[in-house]
Amino acid sequence: MAISYKPLWKLLIDKDMTKKALMDETGISKSTIDKMGRGEKVSLDIIERICNHLNCNISDVIEHISE
Numbered sequence: 001m002a003i004s005y006k007p008l009w010k011l012l013i014d015k016d017m018t019k020k021a022l023m024d025e026t027g028i029s030k031s032t033i034d035k036m037g038r039g040e041k042v043s044l045d046i047i048e049r050i051c052n053h054l055n056c057n058i059s060d061v062i063e064h065i066s067e
Contacts, residue, residue: 002065005036008050011060026053 012022019033026049032042050061 002039002067003041004039004063004065005061007059007063008036008061011054011056015054022050022053026050 012019022028023030023033028046028049032046035042047058047061050056051058054060
């Protein structure tokens with residue numbers, strides 16, 4: 001199962017927000033953002049923090065890619 005964070009990166013662009021601002025405002029570490037940039041899995045706690053902060057749904061942050 002492959003996960004993509006492209007919806008999150010697009011959402012950040014739409015909100016004119018940087019990854020650094022997201023890290024600062026949610027307390028997510030740089031290493032976690034780096035993992036997401038590489039398409040690696042992160043905990044649902046992280047996804048939930050992002051969704052709560054950006055007031056969005058999980059589908060606005062990640063998408064499943066069929067292999």
